[in-house]
Amino acid sequence: xxxxxxxxxxxxxSATAGEAFEIKTLISHIMESGQRKDGDxxxxxxxxxxxxxxxxxxxxxxxxxxxxxxxxxxxxxxDAVISESGTFTFTWNDDDGSVYTDSKDITVG
Amino acid sequence: MKxxxxxxxxxxxxxxxxxxxxxxxxxxxxxxxxxxxxSTRAPAPDFLDIDEVIxxxxxxxxxxxxxxxxxxxxPGMLFVDQAIDDWNTVEGSEGQSCASCHTAGxxxxxxxxxxxxxxxxxxxxxxxxxxxxxxxxxxxxGAEPLKWAKPRMDAMVALLxxxxxxxxxxxxxxxxxxxxxxxxxxxxxxxxxxxxxxCANCHEDNYGNMIRADHLSQGQSNGFPAYRLKNAxxxxxxxxxxxxxxxxxxxxxxxxxxxFRALELYVASRGNGxxxxxxxxxx
Numbered sequence: 389x390x391x392x393x394x395x396x397x398x399x400x401x402s403a404t405a406g407e408a409f410e411i412k413t414l415i416s417h418i419m420e421s422g423q424r425k426d427g428d429x430x431x432x433x434x435x436x437x438x439x440x441x442x443x444x445x446x447x448x449x450x451x452x453x454x455x456x457x458x459x460x461x462x463x464x465x466x467d468a469v470i471s472e473s474g475t476f477t478f479t480w481n482d483d484d485g486s487v488y489t490d491s492k493d494i495t496v497g
Numbered sequence: 498m499k500x501x502x503x504x505x506x507x508x509x510x511x512x513x514x515x516x517x518x519x520x521x522x523x524x525x526x527x528x529x530x531x532x533x534x535x536s537t538r539a540p541a542p543d544f545l546d547i548d549e550v551i552x553x554x555x556x557x558x559x560x561x562x563x564x565x566x567x568x569x570x571x572p573g574m575l576f577v578d579q580a581i582d583d584w585n586t587v588e589g590s591e592g593q594s595c596a597s598c599h600t601a602g603x604x605x606x607x608x609x610x611x612x613x614x615x616x617x618x619x620x621x622x623x624x625x626x627x628x629x630x631x632x633x634x635x636x637x638x639g640a641e642p643l644k645w646a647k648p649r650m651d652a653m654v655a656l657l658x659x660x661x662x663x664x665x666x667x668x669x670x671x672x673x674x675x676x677x678x679x680x681x682x683x684x685x686x687x688x689x690x691x692x693x694x695x696c697a698n699c700h701e702d703n704y705g706n707m708i709r710a711d712h713l714s715q716g717q718s719n720g721f722p723a724y725r726l727k728n729a730x731x732x733x734x735x736x737x738x739x740x741x742x743x744x745x746x747x748x749x750x751x752x753x754x755x756x757f758r759a760l761e762l763y764v765a766s767r768g769n770g771x772x773x774x775x776x777x778x779x780x
Contacts, residue, residue, distance in 0.1 A: 416575040
């Protein structure tokens with residue numbers, strides 16, 4: 389079980405319809421690759437975030453599958469364009485079955 | 498997808514390889530975080546032979562610099578978040594958390610980081626942030642002291658340093674600490690290890706030059722604890738001293754020991770005038 393996992397998201401509070409804005413997400417996670425060995429020579433089991441997705445009002449915006457070589461604290465930055473107010477939901481899936489979520493409201497003004 | 502167009506750029510936060518000289522754009526010269534301006538250059542204190550003290554931030558590539566210019570991008574803030582949880586956690590025999598007494602939050606400590614290490618009259622010794630944290634934990638919370646240079650301690654130091662960000666380092670070097678400061682100065686200029694080098698050989702005589710692939714800074718401590726890309730965690734100043742000593746193939750002094758305390762005081766005083774940047778981002 390990964391410890392100290394905490395998602396962080398930055399989405400502007402408001403946006404103009406049809407204009408791109410930036411979304412940043414970061415989750416603190418050890419991202420243990422499964423390739424390393426501990427002091428006794430035993431393999432340290434893989435423990436990573438294996439999937440990330442972002443939805444807007446139930447519609448998928450972006451998905452990413454993460455593999456064992458992604459560095460610790462995975463960071464995603466992407467642009468989005470929306471035409472109506474709504475809620476972004478962000479989901480991270482952990483190898484251990486945990487699901488971490490965060491959501492942000494945005495208003496189109 | 499019809500409502501949106503997007504471009505995705507993603508990378509692990511530590512997968513941003515900052516080539517020392519191959520940076521795409523010129524390094525920035527002005528550091529400002531959330532509208533707090535940070536002095537990265539200042540006139541050197543009188544006791545130094547150099548003219549100007551320069552923050553380590555100036556020596557980094559534009560990519561590494563950018564990470565520190567936005568708190569969201571600064572991976573050190575992840576550890577600050579963890580420390581906030583710790584701050585609110587009740588621990589020890591007295592049933593207290595940090596927040597139980599310090600109701601105003603960590604902001605209460607604005608300015609503290611810029612004066613440390615300093616003489617604690619009551620305890621009769623030189624105190625840095627780690628000492629204050631453990632004093633509170635042991636005397637008021639009845640909890641185990643935190644180990645120095647370990648994640649929980651470094652995160653807590655970062656949290657308590659944050660309110661002082663942007664404030665000028667102002668470490669006293671006279672009075673009761675004069676002897677310790679002198680010992681620190683001595684250590685700074687003493688050649689040690691198989692490579693027979695002192696701190697000054699790199700950080701005073703050769704800052705700005707390359708040592709193999711590394712761009713030498715002045716070795717200022719105003720940004721510590723610092724998030725380092727090489728190990729993806731916060732690093733305390735004394736852990737950094739240890740790393741430096743290993744690099745010159747010397748037997749490192751003990752973290753938390755008398756020598757490193759003296760050196761921490763001396764190095765901190767060399768940065769008087771620079772803003773506290775903790776938690777900073779370095780390579």
